[in-house]
Amino acid sequence: MSDSTMLLAVFEEIEPAVNGIEKLHELGVSDEQMNVISGIPIKEAILGRPSALSYVSRIALTGAILGMLFGIFLIYGTPFLFPLHVGGQPIYPVPQGLIITFEMTMLGLMGFAFLGMLVDSGFPSYTPKEYVPEISDGKIAILFRCPDGQQKKLVDVLKKIGAESVNPAEARQL
Amino acid sequence: MSAIAKPLFTPSRGEEVEDPKEHLMHDPMPRGEMNSMVLDSMHSTTWKYWTLTGILAFIVVTCLFAAWYYLIMQGLGVAGVNRPVFWGIFLVEVVFWIGISHAGTFISAILRVLKVESRRPFTRAAELMTTFGLVQAGISVFLHMGRVWLSYWLLPYPNERGLWPDFHSPLMWDFMAINTYLLCSTMYLFLPLIPDLAMARDRSTGWRKTFYKILAIGFRGTEGEWKNLKTAMNIFAFAIIPVMFSVHTIVSWDFAMATRPGWSSSVFGPYFVIGALQSGMAAVAIVLFMIRSTMKNMKYFLRPEHFEALGMLMFLVSLAWAYFYFNDYLVPWYGGDMWDKILNTFIQTGPLWYLWYGMLFCNLAPLVILWNKKWRRIPWLLAIMGFVINVGMWLERYVIIPETLTINRMPFTWRIYVPHIEIVLTIGNFAFFFLLYLLASRMIPLIPVWEVQEGQESHILRKVGKAKISTVSEID
Numbered sequence: 226m227s228d229s230t231m232l233l234a235v236f237e238e239i240e241p242a243v244n245g246i247e248k249l250h251e252l253g254v255s256d257e258q259m260n261v262i263s264g265i266p267i268k269e270a271i272l273g274r275p276s277a278l279s280y281v282s283r284i285a286l287t288g289a290i291l292g293m294l295f296g297i298f299l300i301y302g303t304p305f306l307f308p309l310h311v312g313g314q315p316i317y318p319v320p321q322g323l324i325i326t327f328e329m330t331m332l333g334l335m336g337f338a339f340l341g342m343l344v345d346s347g348f349p350s351y352t353p354k355e356y357v358p359e360i361s362d363g364k365i366a367i368l369f370r371c372p373d374g375q376q377k378k379l380v381d382v383l384k385k386i387g388a389e390s391v392n393p394a395e396a397r398q399l
Numbered sequence: 400m401s402a403i404a405k406p407l408f409t410p411s412r413g414e415e416v417e418d419p420k421e422h423l424m425h426d427p428m429p430r431g432e433m434n435s436m437v438l439d440s441m442h443s444t445t446w447k448y449w450t451l452t453g454i455l456a457f458i459v460v461t462c463l464f465a466a467w468y469y470l471i472m473q474g475l476g477v478a479g480v481n482r483p484v485f486w487g488i489f490l491v492e493v494v495f496w497i498g499i500s501h502a503g504t505f506i507s508a509i510l511r512v513l514k515v516e517s518r519r520p521f522t523r524a525a526e527l528m529t530t531f532g533l534v535q536a537g538i539s540v541f542l543h544m545g546r547v548w549l550s551y552w553l554l555p556y557p558n559e560r561g562l563w564p565d566f567h568s569p570l571m572w573d574f575m576a577i578n579t580y581l582l583c584s585t586m587y588l589f590l591p592l593i594p595d596l597a598m599a600r601d602r603s604t605g606w607r608k609t610f611y612k613i614l615a616i617g618f619r620g621t622e623g624e625w626k627n628l629k630t631a632m633n634i635f636a637f638a639i640i641p642v643m644f645s646v647h648t649i650v651s652w653d654f655a656m657a658t659r660p661g662w663s664s665s666v667f668g669p670y671f672v673i674g675a676l677q678s679g680m681a682a683v684a685i686v687l688f689m690i691r692s693t694m695k696n697m698k699y700f701l702r703p704e705h706f707e708a709l710g711m712l713m714f715l716v717s718l719a720w721a722y723f724y725f726n727d728y729l730v731p732w733y734g735g736d737m738w739d740k741i742l743n744t745f746i747q748t749g750p751l752w753y754l755w756y757g758m759l760f761c762n763l764a765p766l767v768i769l770w771n772k773k774w775r776r777i778p779w780l781l782a783i784m785g786f787v788i789n790v791g792m793w794l795e796r797y798v799i800i801p802e803t804l805t806i807n808r809m810p811f812t813w814r815i816y817v818p819h820i821e822i823v824l825t826i827g828n829f830a831f832f833f834l835l836y837l838l839a840s841r842m843i844p845l846i847p848v849w850e851v852q853e854g855q856e857s858h859i860l861r862k863v864g865k866a867k868i869s870t871v872s873e874i875d
Contacts, residue, residue: 262592264430265853266625268873277623281630299555303563314567324572324649331642332579336633339586342631343616346624350617358601360620361594363430363852368621399600399617 230376233259233355233394234367234383241387242365243272248382249369257368282340285334292333296326355394368394422704423851424516424858425869429545432516433851434598436696437844441599444841455834463827467542470820475545484804487819489543491796492828494671495678496536497577498792499648502679503529504643507591508636516871517708519854520700523595523847525683526588531835532682535828537869542824565676570653576649580642587635589777590628593618595844602755610842647675654799660738661803664731670723677720677762678792680713684785685838688778690845700846703776710775713784716765724762742806750815751802761791 236242242261249259256275259265269276300322308316343349360366371379380391420426428436470477503526510518539546553574557563563761564571597618602609618624651671652660664670687709691701731739745854765784768774775781800814839845860867 252559259622260623262620262622263625263714264598264620265849265856266629271624272622274622277626279623279626279630281627282634285631285634299563300566302614303555303557303566306560307560309562309565311565311567313628318567321567321572324645325566325575327645328572328575328579331638332582334638335583335586335642338631338634338638339590342590342627346618348616348618350614351612352617354617356619361430361598361601369502383811399612399615399619 229370231355232369232371232391232392233357234388234391235357235359236365236388239267239271242367244382244386245367245388246273248386252379254369259367262360262366262368264363280345281338281341282333285338288337289330289334293330295325296329300325318340353396353398355396356399423520423700423702424854425860427855430852433848434602434730436699437846437848438602440695440697441841441844452837455837456831457539458830459827459834462823466820466823466827477820479816479821483807483812484801486804486817487801487816488818488825489539490800492539492825493536494650494796495793496532496539497647498675498678499682500529500532501643501647501675502683504639505676505679506683508639511636516854517705519703519850520846521687524686524845527836527839528682528686529584530588531832535832536740537830570650570658572649573653574864576646580646583639583642587639590632590635591847592631592843592848593628594620594849595847598848599844618852644672647672657793660742660806664727666723666726670727673716673719673723674795676716678789680716681788683786684709684713684781688782691778694840700851706781707772707775710769710781714766714769717762717769720762738808742803745806746798754798754802758791758794758798761787761794
């Protein structure tokens with residue numbers, strides 16, 4: 226177990242929050258040891274942070290491929306299982322096949338994008354988390370791991386550059 | 400020679416230059432205050448609200464569920480459908496409601512992709528219409544089926560003899576496309592709702608707290624969560640547009656693939672899509688007006704500028720509809736096929752002539768109002784135009800389906816369709832849509848507050864010479 230505590234610094238505006246991140250960097254808190262929580266999405270470039278890794282696109286692409294295969298099975302596989310001639314049409318028509326294949330591909334793409342968002346974000350999750358409701362009121366919070374012994378120093382620095390509050394982060398029921 | 404090339408113009412009263420503060424994006428409020436306004440509008444329910452809810456619920460129970468029960472017990476014989484018109488008002492309703500459902504996707508996806516800023520406060524109101532519209536379309540399909548308990552036969556699985564549904568049939572394409580659209584648009588409604596549900600969770604107590612806590616699925620707004628959410632929303636915004644186009648195109652193929660006079664047309668696909676957008680946009684105008692005038696604090700979020708933008712879209716879509724309709728009308732008329740001629744004569748001069756003229760009037764007359772910027776900014780006027788257009792679009796579907804089916808190549812079967820129980824069920828259908836909307840308006844935030852704040856954060860007024868110019872930057 227490392228000797229550190231989690232702190233949550235709450236800021237009113239983006240500018241002081243960005244300064245706070247910069248100060249934390251200077252004082253040895255790395256990007257991996259902090260997270261920014263906000264009521265609106267803020268670009269990493271604005272925060273001066275590396276981009277968060279997301280697997281949603283890859284999961285969605287997998288879904289699209291699976292959906293396409295399912296569509297191909299429905300349109301070309303099922304007539305193979307039980308060939309039935311209708312209206313003199315070919316058993317394996319290409320133009321008609323495109324319609325079902327397209328629909329299933331898109332369903333797979335979007336369905337998996339949705340599931341990917343849930344899985345990659347760990348949703349749904351109803352366990353206690355470090356959070357303050359003020360965030361959804363437009364405040365910006367920096368959740369960071371503070372090495373023991375440096376807590377007072379970091380709190381003072383962050384308060385000096387405009388943090389409204391810097392408190393030990395408590396996991397609470399959302 | 401004069402130094403002034405053209406006479407100068409001084410704006411008269413009412414034509415003054417707009418104050419940028421009139422725009423929502425340049426009239427920001429603290430986020431907490433906006434949250435309170437939206438939640439307050441959800442929590443305030445007057446006796447008028449409950450009376451209206453009660454009346455609608457009564458209509459739904461009697462006109463939809465009780466009448467449906469009667470239809471099931473008695474069989475489809477109590478409906479007006481009979482040879483040669485087997486597709487009556489139920490199918491009119493299916494096409495109509497699917498059309499309405501196109502509004503949400505159009506406003507939310509296409510305008511999001513094109514970064515049209517005026518969309519921000521009313522995307523949710525439009526997205527809700529998509530989901531509830533599709534619910535009504537689904538109900539109408541079930542009504543049309545008669546033996547609704549066998550509807551699972553449509554699912555793609557083999558029957559006892561190992562025979563699968565015919566995926567070469569347009570009706571099967573329809574089933575697959577509508578279900579894809581329903582599932583995807585419901586997920587698309589939910590995605591941008593998550594941060595607002597989290598906001599509602601943070602500010603609620605009692606059963607509402609539990610309700611929002613479950614729906615907010617643990618969202619806090621960390622960088623990773625936003626990244627995943629935005630990525631998923633982007634995928635949806637791009638992917639749902641072709642699905643939207645495919646749905647109504649496939650609906651049109653239910654008709655166009657048949658070699659019937661009046662139906663077999665290669666322009667039906669885009670014509671139906673534009674018709675769907677026409678009725679969808681118009682329905683959004685009605686709903687926005689109702690939200691603005693009946694819910695607290697909504698005048699801050701839904702301003703004349705939004706009605707103006709919506710009115711402009713309605714104007715363009717109306718013009719496009721007129722263009723496609725003319726295409727669809729002219730070619731068979733010019734071709735001179737005997738059955739097409741007979742059908743057109745019947746539609747325009749037969750006993751139901753007023754439906755065709757009503758359709759033309761209701762779809763074209765609003766153009767007279769919609770071209771004018773000042774008139775487009777009047778919410779009630781735009782709502783009336785929306786209502787007129789929707790009446791026109793409903794009539795259009797009636798002309799295309801039961802009226803066209805009246806005339807076929809076997810004159811001895813011609814018979815005019817007279818709806819019976821369908822009228823009651825249609826009333827129930829509409830009441831159910833409004834009831835769902837009314838209930839949802841008090842359960843979920845109709846304004847996407849985080850998107851409004853995001854927009855306000857990214858807009859600034861830049862001074863250029865003597866003028867202040869609105870400038871947008873991308874902060875997300």
